[in-house]
Amino acid sequence: MSKVKPIGPIPNGYASADGELVIGGAKVSALVAEYGSPLFVYSKQLLTNRIKALRAAMPDELHIHYAMKANPFAPLLSHMADLTDGIDIASGGELTMALQAGAKASNISFAGPGKRDAELLAAIKAGVTINIESPSECARALDIAAREELQPRLAVRVNPNFDLKGSGMKMGGGAKPFGMDIALVVPTVQSILAANAHWRGFHIFAGSQALKAEALIETQAQTMALAARLAEEIGQQPEHINLGGGFGIPYFPGDQSVDIESIGAALAQKLKERPAILQNSQFALELGRYLVGEAGVYLSQIVDRKQSEGHIFLVTDGGLHHQLAASGNFGTVIRRNYPAAIATRYEAPTEEIVSIVGCLCTPLDILSDRVEMPSAQVGDIVAIFCAGAYGASASPANFLGQGAAQEIMVD
Amino acid sequence: MSKVKPIGPIPNGYASADGELVIGGAKVSALVAEYGSPLFVYSKQLLTNRIKALRAAMPDELHIHYAMKANPFAPLLSHMADLTDGIDIASGGELTMALQAGAKASNISFAGPGKRDAELLAAIKAGVTINIESPSECARALDIAAREELQPRLAVRVNPNFDLKGSGMKMGGGAKPFGMDIALVVPTVQSILAANAHWRGFHIFAGSQALKAEALIETQAQTMALAARLAEEIGQQPEHINLGGGFGIPYFPGDQSVDIESIGAALAQKLKERPAILQNSQFALELGRYLVGEAGVYLSQIVDRKQSEGHIFLVTDGGLHHQLAASGNFGTVIRRNYPAAIATRYEAPTEEIVSIVGCLCTPLDILSDRVEMPSAQVGDIVAIFCAGAYGASASPANFLGQGAAQEIMVD
Numbered sequence: 001m002s003k004v005k006p007i008g009p010i011p012n013g014y015a016s017a018d019g020e021l022v023i024g025g026a027k028v029s030a031l032v033a034e035y036g037s038p039l040f041v042y043s044k045q046l047l048t049n050r051i052k053a054l055r056a057a058m059p060d061e062l063h064i065h066y067a068m069k070a071n072p073f074a075p076l077l078s079h080m081a082d083l084t085d086g087i088d089i090a091s092g093g094e095l096t097m098a099l100q101a102g103a104k105a106s107n108i109s110f111a112g113p114g115k116r117d118a119e120l121l122a123a124i125k126a127g128v129t130i131n132i133e134s135p136s137e138c139a140r141a142l143d144i145a146a147r148e149e150l151q152p153r154l155a156v157r158v159n160p161n162f163d164l165k166g167s168g169m170k171m172g173g174g175a176k177p178f179g180m181d182i183a184l185v186v187p188t189v190q191s192i193l194a195a196n197a198h199w200r201g202f203h204i205f206a207g208s209q210a211l212k213a214e215a216l217i218e219t220q221a222q223t224m225a226l227a228a229r230l231a232e233e234i235g236q237q238p239e240h241i242n243l244g245g246g247f248g249i250p251y252f253p254g255d256q257s258v259d260i261e262s263i264g265a266a267l268a269q270k271l272k273e274r275p276a277i278l279q280n281s282q283f284a285l286e287l288g289r290y291l292v293g294e295a296g297v298y299l300s301q302i303v304d305r306k307q308s309e310g311h312i313f314l315v316t317d318g319g320l321h322h323q324l325a326a327s328g329n330f331g332t333v334i335r336r337n338y339p340a341a342i343a344t345r346y347e348a349p350t351e352e353i354v355s356i357v358g359c360l361c362t363p364l365d366i367l368s369d370r371v372e373m374p375s376a377q378v379g380d381i382v383a384i385f386c387a388g389a390y391g392a393s394a395s396p397a398n399f400l401g402q403g404a405a406q407e408i409m410v411d
Numbered sequence: 412m413s414k415v416k417p418i419g420p421i422p423n424g425y426a427s428a429d430g431e432l433v434i435g436g437a438k439v440s441a442l443v444a445e446y447g448s449p450l451f452v453y454s455k456q457l458l459t460n461r462i463k464a465l466r467a468a469m470p471d472e473l474h475i476h477y478a479m480k481a482n483p484f485a486p487l488l489s490h491m492a493d494l495t496d497g498i499d500i501a502s503g504g505e506l507t508m509a510l511q512a513g514a515k516a517s518n519i520s521f522a523g524p525g526k527r528d529a530e531l532l533a534a535i536k537a538g539v540t541i542n543i544e545s546p547s548e549c550a551r552a553l554d555i556a557a558r559e560e561l562q563p564r565l566a567v568r569v570n571p572n573f574d575l576k577g578s579g580m581k582m583g584g585g586a587k588p589f590g591m592d593i594a595l596v597v598p599t600v601q602s603i604l605a606a607n608a609h610w611r612g613f614h615i616f617a618g619s620q621a622l623k624a625e626a627l628i629e630t631q632a633q634t635m636a637l638a639a640r641l642a643e644e645i646g647q648q649p650e651h652i653n654l655g656g657g658f659g660i661p662y663f664p665g666d667q668s669v670d671i672e673s674i675g676a677a678l679a680q681k682l683k684e685r686p687a688i689l690q691n692s693q694f695a696l697e698l699g700r701y702l703v704g705e706a707g708v709y710l711s712q713i714v715d716r717k718q719s720e721g722h723i724f725l726v727t728d729g730g731l732h733h734q735l736a737a738s739g740n741f742g743t744v745i746r747r748n749y750p751a752a753i754a755t756r757y758e759a760p761t762e763e764i765v766s767i768v769g770c771l772c773t774p775l776d777i778l779s780d781r782v783e784m785p786s787a788q789v790g791d792i793v794a795i796f797c798a799g800a801y802g803a804s805a806s807p808a809n810f811l812g813q814g815a816a817q818e819i820m821v822d
Contacts, residue, residue, distance in 0.1 A: 069811050090772040093812025114714045114726040114770025134717040159719055169774050175722035177768045303525045306545040308570055311586035315525040324807065329741050331775045357588045359525025361480065361501040363580050364742045394810050396735065400480050401504025
């Protein structure tokens with residue numbers, strides 16, 4: 001039972017003071033004392049640093065977009081809108097949030113396979129770019145725009161005939177509900193042009209959560225080649241090409257950070273060599289998890305320490321209702337441990353093997369399974385790292401009557 | 412790609428009119444027209460019928476409790492509080508909801524491995540039974556009660572040394588964060604008695620979502636024997652014994668409903684033969700999913716019909732943000748299809764193989780994978796059955812800015 005399991009690597013950028021984890025200059029005990037527990041803490045500095053490093057590695061002309069589905073917390077979203085060149089949204093709800101966060105409509109683009117008429121209308125009225133996912137969606141968007149006497153901004157989302165190798169989620173290379181098959185793209189763009197709508201270009205997204213630079217480089221090259229081929233067939237330069245994203249972050253033992261320097265160098269070369277038809281196209285990367293994931297920590301407080309059949313359980317006031325993915329219950333086949341620590345004993349040596357569980361009355365509610373930790377007691381604070389993406393908004397907050405966690409952004 | 416996959420059995424009790432699914436006398440198109448889409452519909456009649464059938468099969472003296480974690484929707488909860496003998500809660504939030512729904516405090520019991528001090532205090536003040544999960548939690552509850560000069564109602568939750576065979580989730584038979592190991596039970600009850608607290612009895616829960624009567628009968632017998640043995644050691648009759656629950660519902664192809672007649676007969680026999688120390692004990696079953704799961708349907712409306720590489724996708728305005736478990740992303744290793752139908756073509760013959768997906772921009776958002784259905788179009792309504800338990804409250808409603816679904820209870 002008590003065979004130890006490894007935990008993922010704690011991201012760079014976290015410090016400690018007096019033996020405690022420090023985030024944005026504040027000790028976790030001070031944060032919990034002020035804001036309560038459980039608590040998501042996002043570091044503004046780490047967000048800024050990540051974008052800076054990425055911009056330094058990437059070609060100057062490349063735009064960086066933030067896919068807000070990763071984390072829509074309003075102060076974080078405002079910060080990301082300031083730091084990036086665009087916000088990518090996936091619903092009418094996200095449209096409202098993006099505009100409230102100060103994003104400019106002309107820098108917002110909207111993808112998603114099930115856009116309702118009301119969402120298309122709101123997007124057209126606001127003047128954001130809609131990534132069209134099917135010929136029938138295109139017809140709906142054109143109809144709505146005609147009725148409103150507005151010129152819609154429409155890009156076409158392509159279902160690529162290749163996937164992103166090693167990606168956690170494949171979004172291309174086979175029958176997919178996302179975008180449209182290549183054969184449908186040219187006639188759809190022609191219908192956009194015929195309707196005198198504003199054709200913005202292409203959105204091509206092949207997968208997400210990949211860590212290998214070679215795979216990302218290969219996919220970006222394939223994406224550019226596909227965009228060029230389609231543009232030639234259409235006979236018109238696309239203004240904008242969303243190259244997708246797919247940069248992952250290390251969650252698990254053995255995972256390595258993406259080598260952005262290699263990717264940036266390869267992309268610079270590809271952009272330099274690009275065909276004439278893409279000469280004036282603006283290229284963008286759409287990143288969510290990569291930009292915000294490592295900048296967030298989920299804190300919860302131990303409410304019980306108990307033994308069962310020789311095994312130690314630390315029960316916290318948090319759980320899968322805030323950290324579904326970390327519990328291993330969201331798109332995971334084999335559960336592995338996210339990086340974690342006893343944040344109030346951050347510098348202490350490991351002393352025992354424990355399982356850290358949430359407060360929910362279900363065996364699914366595991367935060368860290370059989371990990372080596374310093375000996376922790378009731379009142380100690382547990383940190384789960386990599387909590388900045390797909391945490392609070394991607395978890396069932398109301399399960400078992402618990403409710404949402406507090407979220408804060410610290411400097 | 413288009414090899415058909417089976418779907419689970421549609422529960423009994425659903426009717427149709429003019430080729431449409433009817434719930435509680437209303438056609439789904441009328442329900443969606445009035446309440447919008449996506450929509451959870453719970454049938455009061457099916458809830459009532461289920462409890463009636465269960466009571467008819469079970470011994471008269473047995474109490475039936477509703478574990479509200481399965482579905483806390485307020486009108487449904489009120490109805491369940493009227494129909495059952497007790498409400499089992501798992502948090503302070505559920506305590507508030509149960510009291511608001513009209514449940515009597517003396518019929519409420521509170522289990523959960525991570526009860527905060529504030530939750531223990533609220534439970535003691537309200538006069539509900541607390542199922543104590545560890546010696547340290549017992550000490551905290553006794554301290555709080557002493558400080559408040561109140562007599563707490565405390566039962567002891569036992570981690571049984573057996574599991575429920577074939578259960579979807581094992582909650583006994585090994586090191587567990589739930590309840591306390593058998594060796595700790597007697598000293599804990601003695602500490603309750605020594606503090607002059609009100610000792611209520613035992614809570615013994617070995618697993619959930621089991622379909623085989625023999626397994627449930629065996630577990631109930633083991634549970635009664637364990638309760639008797641512990642009561643003998645303590646030398647006092649327990650007032651109340653929560654036998655756990657564990658009755659599953661058929662979700663998947665080949666699943667059969669639980670044979671409640673066999674279980675009722677075996678339980679009646681066991682109760683008749685019970686040892687003297689349990690003679691005056693009140694026995695209860697704690698059921699959640701079994702009582703409400705089949706009485707709920709999740710409706711969503713098709714917003715796009717598209718083809719990719721010869722495969723048909725029906726994209727609805729619903730998705731995993733309301734139906735996480737049906738999407739196969741909640742405690743599932745291999746995804747299988749919940750029972751589903753094109754509700755607006757309920758009597759039509761199957762004509763094609765389709766995948767029904769939600770509107771979220773993630774490949775996880777699958778409602779029905781490669782199922783045979785009548786040919787459906789934009790505007791048709793899709794029904795996912797077995798949506799009455801662990802649906803709305805167990806799903807990440809705010810994911811991708813979507814928000815919660817409407818919920819209604821119909822007669």
